Amino acid sequence: MQDELELIHQMTGPELIRLAEALGVPLTYRHVSRAKIENDLVQALKLHWQTEKGKPVQKLDIPALKISNLHKEFGSKVAVANLDLEVHPGEIVGLVGPNGAGKSTTLRVLTGIIKPTNGQVTVNGYDIRKEPVEAKRRIGYIPERPTCYPSLRVIEYLTFVARIYDVPRINALLRIREFVSRFQLDEFLNSYIGTLSKGNLQRTLLAGIFVREPPFILALDEPIYGLDPRGAWSLKSLLRELRDDGSAILISTHILEVAEALCDRFVIMNHGKVVGTGTIEQLRESNPGATSLEEIFLMLTGGIPEV
Amino acid sequence: MHMSDIKTPFLVRMELRMMFNQFIRTLRAPSMLVFYGITLGGSFIVASVVSSFLDLAPYFSPMIQYIEDNIEKSAIFSVVGLLTVASALGGYFGLGPSQVLESSDEHIMMTAPVRPHQLFLARYLRRIVRKMMYIIIGVIVISPLLQSAHLFALSLMITIVALIFFLEFNYFVGGFCSILRTKVHAVWKSRAAHLILLPIAAVLYVPAMPEYSSNPIFQFGYPSNMVSIIIMESFGVHSIGAPIAALLVVIFIAFFIGFLALTIVVDYDIYEVFAKGRNEEVEATGGISQRIRGQVDFSKTRFKDPMMWIILKDFWSKMRTPVQFWKYVYVVFGVAFGIYLLLVQPLWMTPIPIPSEFAASLTQAFMLVIVLFTQMTVLPSLLAFVDEKDNIYLLRSSPFRSRDIILAKYLFAVVEVSLTSLPLFLLILYFMRIPGAAYLIFLAAPMLLVFSATGIMVGAYVPVFTNDPKNPPVPLAFSFPTINLAIGGLMVWLILLYGKSLEIIVFLPLLTVFFVILFLALSTRAMESFK
Structure with missing residues (x-):
């Protein structure tokens, strides 16, 4: 988390009051400067963290995400065939493939939206079918086509998510402020989600994911979708930070430049099957002649088209 | 108390909040407000004008007499009973409880550490509150016509409340059938599995059949018969002086049991049904x-x-x-x-x-x-x-x-x-x-x-x-x-x-x-x- 003083400094008046309530800081003065409140809150926060010190730090299981022999059929159509995949804490894995390769289906299965026909998915050691609530408590998902409840305000959505994921109130207030600032959502905090542009909706959903407490297990389907260059840059640097802090991230994307710059390992899918896997170096070795992820991808999914 | 224990009331509160926000948004959008004003106010005026030159009361009493003379009580039971059977069939082939889900749920609520029954319960309560609002507005708008027909407010309210409980009971029956289908099809993939509908339809229809609906247990214990009696008693058709208040309580109990029972059996299958329904929506050929x-x-x-x-x-x-x-x-x-x-x-x-x-x-x-x-x-x-x-x-x-x-x-x-x-x-x-x-x-x-x-x-x-x-x-x-x-x-x-x-x-x-x-x-x- 960012420096608390800085976060408190960025907070709006109502946010400061809410934080004071949560920390039990009395606001009984008739007139008081903002600096004084900020100072009191920082002191109270320090005390609060001291009491929290004894609590165990959350760590992810190894592997954080495990897909074993996943098979998914829709009627007679095989969407995913016998997929094995692991994502470890501290790595970003890119799931790449052409349209209809089975990437989104894989993410929908591992987030518990749909059931696999066969196979097993564990999230932080919890089987998504047997202990779905525990598994879902840890995973964060951004879909390919983001939507959200149009009648909620942005701030309501963020506090809603914090509550659903059991984020303690003080942490939630600080984290909401941190990610509202990071994704430049300040001016939209009181806007109805239904009135947001595509990019701002994506930022809101991302902020909703990061309001939860790290480390994260993320399943992101085209996370850059709709973001402007600044937003995209901000997200990419955040994902790298999270990886370095021990989060496990699985990204499904078509944008191979993004994948190549961001991911540590790749799983390339075509027609529901894995056709290539490994780091960029390993993929280059197994596909002689290919120099970039784009060329490897094209070679593995039907060949490089002749110009 | 663990946080997840308090999630259901919190979810309900959020659903109601969303509904309230929607209402406020409508009030703040002049175009929507004008539309509501014209539509509702206009309807009220039209109803008032129509009722001023058309007295419905003289048509109403003969209509009741006509129904009493020409339609047997048992026939009414049978027809209303068919609604329950139709709901069962509709639920079996339809979306069932997953109807309450919306596209945004797919990545927000369906992936959240919330149990499906909690989500269903919160959504269902929102649905029922919204329905009640529509009905109240509707009744107010057509109230001049109701007055013109000399329909007593109490009779009308009783009928509406009984109908709501009954239709919601049917919704639960449909929900059960939808869940049943997913369970049966998980173990029996053949089309012959649909035959399970026959005994269900029979069980649901028998109490409403002319041969059995005269039985007091079926008459006063089966929702479709009860709602028929309540409506008939309210308007004086085939009246036998049955205690309406008691029947209303019983039908409410049936509604409540149905609600609780469906909430209990709702599981992760509703996500599957919803996702499949959305898939079919995309490929509807x-x-x-x-x-x-x-x-x-x-x-x-x-x-x-x-x-x-x-x-x-x-x-x-x-x-x-x-x-x-x-x-x-x-x-x-x-x-x-x-x-x-x-x-x-x-x-x-x-x-x-x-x-x-x-x-x-x-x-x-x-x-x-x-x-x-x-x-x-x-x-x-x-x-x-x-x-x-x-x-x-x-x-x-x-x-x-x-x-x-x-x-x-x-x-x-x-x-x-x-x-x-x-x-x-x-x-x-x-x-x-x-x-x-x-x-x-x-x-x-x-x-x-x-x-x-x-x-x-x-x-x-x-x-x-x-x-x-x-x-x-x-x-x-x-x-x-x-x-x-x-x-x-x-x-x-x-x-x-x-x-x-x-x-x-x-x-x-x-x-x-x-x-x-x-x-x-x-x-x-x-x-x-x-x-």
Whole structure:
């Protein structure tokens, strides 16, 4: 988390009051400067963290995400065939493939939206079918086509998510402020989600994911979708930070430049099957002649088209 | 207490919050507010005006007498019982409890550490609160007509409450059947698994069958029979002095048990059903329609007019949906059957005997039936634009004049609506034998033309008010029948006033042309002011 003083400094008046309530800081003065409140809150926060010190730090299981022999059929159509995949804490894995390769289906299965026909998915050691609530408590998902409840305000959505994921109130207030600032959502905090542009909706959903407490297990389907260059840059640097802090991230994307710059390992899918896997170096070795992820991808999914 | 224990009340609160926000948004959006004001206020005024010159009370008592004389109590039980069976079938083949889910849930609530029953419970409560609001508003709007019919407020309230409990009970039955289907199909993949419906339908229908519905246990213990008794007692039809309050309590208990039971059995399968339903929505093409016409080559068309291209595009897109093919089959067989009835007049299907008490009001009643049935058939005109979904923006940005797009949609809707309404009007003509019916039935033609134009206008206005063109805002959707019923009422009134003079030959076509041009002009304006 960012420096608390800085976060408190960025907070709006109502946010400061809410934080004071949560920390039990009395606001009984008739007139008081903002600096004084900020100072009191920082002191109270320090005390609060001291009491929290004894609590165990959350760590992810190894592997954080495990897909074993996943098979998914829709009627007679095989969407995913016998997929094995692991994502470890501290790595970003890119799931790449052409349209209809089975990437989104894989993410929908591992987030518990749909059931696999066969196979097993564990999230932080919890089987998504047997202990779905525990598994879902840890995973964060951004879909390919983001939507959200149009009648909620942005701030309501963020506090809603914090509550659903059991984020303690003080942490939630600080984290909401941190990610509202990071994704430049300040001016939209009181806007109805239904009135947001595509990019701002994506930022809101991302902020909703990061309001939860790290480390994260993320399943992101085209996370850059709709973001402007600044937003995209901000997200990419955040994902790298999270990886370095021990989060496990699985990204499904078509944008191979993004994948190549961001991911540590790749799983390339075509027609529901894995056709290539490994780091960029390993993929280059197994596909002689290919120099970039784009060329490897094209070679593995039907060949490089002749110009 | 663990945080997850308090999630259900929190979810309920959030659902109600969303509903409240929606209401506030409507209040703050002048266009929505004007629409609500005009629609609701206008309906109230129309109801007041109609009730001032049309006293419904004299028709109401004979109607009750007529029902009592001609329809057996057991027949009423049977018909109402069929509603429960229909709900079971609808639930089995439909979405069941997953109906409460929405697209945003797929990545927010369905992936959150929330159990499906918590989500269902919160959503269901929102649904019921919203329904109650609509009903209260509806009752207020039509209250002048209810007063005119001398319907007692208490009887009416009891009927509405009993009906809500009963219909919701049926919803739970449908929900159970939907869950049952997923469970049965998980172990028995064959189509023969659908046979499970037979014992279910039998169990649900037996208590309502004439042979068994006289049994007091079934009569006072089965929701469909109970609701029939409550309604009959409230309006004095086949009254036996049954305790309405007690029955209301029992039907509430049945509703509550159904609610709790369904909440308990709701599990992660509803996510699967929802996801499958969304998948099917994307790939809604029917096998039969594919076979009828595999591929359409628009480049070979001999039409050079953009209007015709849009009509052809709509025709073939619709033909790809499974319903459309069967719709045309229904038109062909329906028209053939209607003509058969009118020509042969078979003894096994005789026209409805009309009691002499209604003699004075036959013409009005017949025309009102035409208004209502015409309104029922013109829904495709509203969907002409709504069905385009986000493609409406493609259409709008295409090099076609708005006028051509509107005319294409209108002409296709008129043809489609005329075809599908034909069997219905033939049946009305056969069953409702009143003097002058053969002439009065043609009143449907101007109504079809005007009502379709209203549908096109309302559909064209959807993207003006919202950036989600597949979901018409409630006031807009609600304004469609309201405007039509008001215009239908006006036409009926004109015919009653000038029916015997030649002026009507001028008035009615003029009025029709005026409304059609007005609505199409407004539609064109709407096309040019999308949000």
